Amino acid sequence: MAEVLVFVDHVDGAVRKPTLELLTLARRLGEPLAVALGTGATDTIPTLAEHGVTRVLTHEADEYADYLVVPKVDALQAAVEAVSPVAVLVPSSAEGKEVAARLAIRIGSGIITDAIDVEASEQGPVATQSAFAAAYTTKSRVSLGTPVITVKPNSAPVETAPSAVVAAPLAVSFSEAAHGTKVTERTVSQSTGRPELTEAAIVVAGGRGVGGADHFPLIEALADSLGAAVGASRAAVDAGWYPHTNQIGQTGKSVSPQLYIANGISGAIQHRAGMQTSKTIVAVNKDPEAPIFDLVDYGVVGDLFDVVPQLTESITAHRN
Structure with missing residues (x-):
């Protein structure tokens, strides 16, 4: 053979x-x-x-x-x-x-x-x-x-x-x-205990709708309840709300998890290029006309500040 x-x-x-x-x-x-x-x-x-x-x-x-x-x-x-x-x-x-x-x-x-x-x-x-x-x-x-x-x-x-x-x-x-090119220095990245973004079976991502770095713990809490990795849109990264290493999209990382949950992400083509092959896509967005809803398997039209904490609480209660 x-x-x-x-x-x-x-x-x-x-x-x-x-x-x-x-x-x-x-x-x-x-x-x-x-x-x-x-x-x-x-x-x-x-x-x-x-x-x-x-x-x-x-x-x-x-x-x-x-x-x-x-x-x-x-x-x-x-x-x-x-x-x-x-x-x-x-x-x-x-x-x-x-x-x-x-x-x-x-x-x-x-x-x-x-x-x-x-x-x-x-x-x-x-x-x-x-x-x-x-x-x-x-x-x-x-x-x-x-x-x-x-x-x-x-x-x-x-x-x-x-x-x-x-x-x-x-x-x-x-x-x-x-x-020709020698490695001169290495810096060990701080471990979060979460899966590596590109290899994770579940990814929870936040975008412009998260509203600031102070609100990303909502996204992290949902991710931790699922044992997931945390991602971010380019808008969130460019605003300095989350590290560039977690950016998903054409100029970031490409992911293909079993489950992808997009929170406050409009769904611009740049972002979709990095997560379009996810097996199941869920989106939470208060704008019913957001382009992300054209791609999802399940969509929730609502304020992520209401939806995400309830979802995290339900998942945590179910797992316990």
């Missing part, structure tokens, strides 16, 4: 959820072959074996932590040349998309980004994308070289499929460009 190369996103050996989702999709196309790089690469093997990986190629080197992007591209290029996979799947993070784009150029292949599904066909893997504020769904297939596909988080379930795994070192020769 043909092999599908999956780029492993991990933190010191702890495999992140988007990679496990990629393995579910990879098994539709062939046998998953994983590439794990950097500190803790070999520690990923037990988790990968539980999710259907038959081979793991590992390589640990200081370059993956000390320099940006290019060392990972060098390693993936070496893996592609060594095994000739039918496709390369990469998590659709900001770094993942840059790695995928550089890899596609290196190996002379086409690339598809932000896919929400991948399936097999006689002509090769077919990727599904959502476009123009979810008004259209497109299916695309790479016609040149080995398909390189990035997949949005929460696009597939995490399914276990225990397998016997063979681990082997990957031979990597770093290019001159690998040392």
Whole structure:
């Protein structure tokens, strides 16, 4: 059976959820072959074996932590040349998309980004994308070289499929460009205890209607009652009400949770571009003509200062 190369996103050996989702999709196309790089690469093997990986190629080197992007591209290029996979799947993070784009150029292949599904066909893997504020769904297939596909988080379930795994070192020769951009400093972000925004199954977001930074605790309380991540519209971020790292939209982060709750967000196209692929969308807005209502599965026309506290209280009472 043909092999599908999956780029492993991990933190010191702890495999992140988007990679496990990629393995579910990879098994539709062939046998998953994983590439794990950097500190803790070999520690990923037990988790990968539980999710259907038959081979793991590992390589640990200081370059993956000390320099940006290019060392990972060098390693993936070496893996592609060594095994000739039918496709390369990469998590659709900001770094993942840059790695995928550089890899596609290196190996002379086409690339598809932000896919929400991948399936097999006689002509090769077919990727599904959502476009123009979810008004259209497109299916695309790479016609040149080995398909390189990035997949949005929460696009597939995490399914276990225990397998016997063979681990082997990957031979990597770093290019001159690998040392072009060095990391000089790192700052550990303060943990909120909430899920990472792009990986969360539930996202609760606030917009201009929240009215100020002092009112965002209402949004956070609702999120905490659901075990959700907190997001914000560009208007709220530009006003300084919430950090830019939580911005959702075309110039922020893209999310695709199972449930998205928009509070006081009008639904401008810029925002919709970042959350349009959410599975279920709920909006709370006092303006019945707000564009967000054209996109939602459930809409509440009302003042969020009345609706959100009641919703939080009901959810908390139900969970207790």
